Amino acid sequence: MNIEERLQALAAEAEEALKERFSAIDATSFYHTDRVLKAFKEARVSEAMFAGSTGYGYDDVGRAAIDKIYAELFGKESAFVRSHLVSGTHTLTVGLFGVLRPGDTMLTVTGKPYDTLDEVIGLRQAPDTGTLMDFGVYYKQLELKDGRIDLAAVKGALDASFGFTSDGEIYDEGKHGGGEKIKMVYSQRSKGYLNRRTLSVKELDEVYELVQDYAAAHQLPEDRIPYVFVDNCYGEFVEKSEPKADILAGSLIKNPGGGMADCGGYIAGSERAVEKCGYRLTSPGIGTESGATVTANKGILRGLFYAPHTVAQARKTALFAAYIFEALGFDVEPSWQTDRSDIIQAVILRDPALLIAFCRGIQWASPVDSYVTPEPWAMPGYNDPVIMAAGAFVSGSSIELSADGPLKDPYTAYFQGGLTYESGKIGILSAAREVLKARTEK
């Protein structure tokens, strides 16, 4: 069989094997679409909301409705959604600086956070750029244990922070207050550029419950209860609920923007945390009451309407890719049989030429910039040269079919998105074609 015949046969085999998985994905999309419609109805979404506001942006009914709908859909007390949040990294930064104060400790419990946070936290020191460390915030990292959150280690870290030696002891500032002040327990749902499992909502919720139970057992005063933060990028609308958190953050050019929002991010969570994050978003005293939406409201609402369906298209594309590349003899993470909590598919190509070929294939099958050939480049915020394929309507959007990977061993392509399954499938077959050609030439 030539490459073309082999790919056509494989595609048919994949779709047969994935039938049941695809209908489960459709069911989740239906479930969320129903919730979205109810939330829109409840918030009385109307055409007038698309007009947006200018200047200070006071009394923006569209913005208020969007915030309310996000809080409702994500099961949180409060939320804000803004086009002024320039990226996922910026959104996470607002969340971190919103609640952390000098002397506080940020504890991550899912290993090292996403690469771009190195410079936000201060792990990669560019002196005096205003990192968390510049402001006297400490950082502590717990690794995953066998791919899972080490809850015993989380409890141990809290004990060390609060000076407890036994369970049930009541917190006393004089006696216990001397240690490091863990003020945030931070998780990342998706794998980012790491070869690890994606964490499920259930696993992330266990961290939230642990912190709340801990605070209750020791009667921690409100201002000492650590904020639970979840980087939710790429996870939205994959499962039936979103992780419990004081701060849940994500990007609108990923899942919840549905491929329609032009830019932006969201933070949803507890009243006490979201209010503080709002002060960091704009300024103390102003918070979320201001911020002209200009023309953003319509895209954000329309995107949210599409999001459950778009996420379903991306999930199907990811499963299809997992099946195809596994059949071609590559390691993939996760495998097509595995349940997922995000839309990322990693294909481990173990060769720089194959990684570049993969991205080329995705790019050449894109609706925009299909004539461009991607090259590795030193992208700000990343340690190694990165190659990216993105032929998207919204620049850099990764809910649209896109692939990227750092040029370092084991040369993994992380790809995600697909506004429609049909175009996703065409993109994956194009990537497979290029990889097979590059492998034959070796």
Ligand SMILES: *Cc1c(COP(=O)(O)O)cnc(C)c1O
């Ligand atoms: C994409 C992503 C980010 C950063 O978002 P940008 O928009 O690229 O700044 C952070 N965390 C995770 C898990 C992501 O997937």
